[in-house]
Amino acid sequence: MQAIIDLRSDTVTEPTEAMRRAMAQAKVGDDYYGEDPTIKRLEAFAAEILGKEAGLFVTSGTMGNLVSIMTHTQRSDGVIMEENAHCYHNENGNTAVIAGVLPLPVPGKLGVIHPESVVDNMRGSEVLHSRTRLICIENTHNVAGGTVWPLADLISIREVADRFNLAIHIDGARVFNAAVALGVAPAKIANFGDSVTFCLTKGLGCPYGSLIAGDSEFIIEARRNRQMVGGGLRQGGVVAAAGIVALESMIKRLAEDHNNAKALANGLVELGLKVDLEAVQSNMVYVELSGSSKISPVELVQQLRKDGIWINTPFKSRMRFVTHYGVEEKHITYTLKAIERALSN
Numbered sequence: 001m002q003a004i005i006d007l008r009s010d011t012v013t014e015p016t017e018a019m020r021r022a023m024a025q026a027k028v029g030d031d032y033y034g035e036d037p038t039i040k041r042l043e044a045f046a047a048e049i050l051g052k053e054a055g056l057f058v059t060s061g062t063m064g065n066l067v068s069i070m071t072h073t074q075r076s077d078g079v080i081m082e083e084n085a086h087c088y089h090n091e092n093g094n095t096a097v098i099a100g101v102l103p104l105p106v107p108g109k110l111g112v113i114h115p116e117s118v119v120d121n122m123r124g125s126e127v128l129h130s131r132t133r134l135i136c137i138e139n140t141h142n143v144a145g146g147t148v149w150p151l152a153d154l155i156s157i158r159e160v161a162d163r164f165n166l167a168i169h170i171d172g173a174r175v176f177n178a179a180v181a182l183g184v185a186p187a188k189i190a191n192f193g194d195s196v197t198f199c200l201t202k203g204l205g206c207p208y209g210s211l212i213a214g215d216s217e218f219i220i221e222a223r224r225n226r227q228m229v230g231g232g233l234r235q236g237g238v239v240a241a242a243g244i245v246a247l248e249s250m251i252k253r254l255a256e257d258h259n260n261a262k263a264l265a266n267g268l269v270e271l272g273l274k275v276d277l278e279a280v281q282s283n284m285v286y287v288e289l290s291g292s293s294k295i296s297p298v299e300l301v302q303q304l305r306k307d308g309i310w311i312n313t314p315f316k317s318r319m320r321f322v323t324h325y326g327v328e329e330k331h332i333t334y335t336l337k338a339i340e341r342a343l344s345n
């Protein structure tokens with residue numbers, strides 16, 4: 001097999017032919033004046049799919065989370081987030097540095113925050129404390145394994161948020177994976193959040209872009225905050241056109257990525273590797289080598305690269321494989337064979 005099998009992330013997906021055609025033909029205008037018809041169409045479409053009043057096109061998931069957090073909070077407010085959340089660890093401290101809020105990391109189980117953790121970390125109006133204003137939840141949860149929040153837990157977190165008058169922001173970079181995994185409409189999940197960010201660039205295959213959805217007032221304010229962080233988009237309709245194609249045609253097929261991830265996970269377990277199968281719920285597989293393995297995780301990654309299989313450098317010996325558009329069943333079989341060879345050398 002010649003082509004590279006890139007399992008580093010679903011962010012490596014490239015636009016489909018249909019997206020490229022739509023991009024070439026996109027009607028555009030200056031978004032600053034509210035005149036880009038394609039961006040407007042994408043924002044309305046995203047809002048509709050998520051059952052929200054309005055949408056806002058932003059350049060990335062990171063910007064979407066930041067702008068949403070800025071919009072829900074004032075400087076010095078406290079924001080509860082799961083201790084391995086992307087917006088806590090992987091956004092370069094932007095919530096603290098730019099939004100000026102205090103992240104309050106709490107433990108999670110498979111990425112899910114228990115309502116009691118919210119209660120334990122709540123701070124009121126004492127002059128000493130940051131006022132807790134917001135809970136950020138991540139669905140699917142990346143570092144927990146691409147795990148999906150069960151609907152029952154979404155109900156519980158909403159209840160506790162309402163009890164303490166907190167808003168909920170959903171980092172739904174992969175919210176469509178969550179919806180497909182649960183077999184529910186994306187709006188059913190989004191309904192538990194006051195705002196949601198999702199990415200067009202992950203399993204949906206777009207070259208760039210994310211959306212925030214929320215109520216109209218929230219989005220008006222979010223647009224101001226997007227401006228503050230340099231996110232005005234001018235003739236961004238060229239990219240939004242790909243986003244519309246993605247929302248129309250790339251959501252259902254995520255189920256294939258989930259099936260491929262499960263096949264990969266089962267194959268890895270058969271090879272004696274440590275995978276928490278309970279955590280394999282969407283398009284990710286995290287794996288660790290057993291202590292008795294002759295090869296180290298870094299050596300395995302290097303060996304696989306020689307076979308044309310790319311994965312990221314392991315973090316604390318944990319390796320991540322991500323399935324996505326362009327990765328097929330035959331690539332999973334090939335990858336498993338290559339791993340078997342590497343382990344037996």
Ligand code: TLP
Nearest residue numbers: 009011060061062086090142171173199
């Ligand atoms: N995740 C990327 C890397 O940054 C780790 C990946 O390869 O998985 N929320 C979640 C849950 C994410 O996984 C990511 C990206 C983001 C937000 C940020 O999105 P972008 O990359 O568009 O800023």
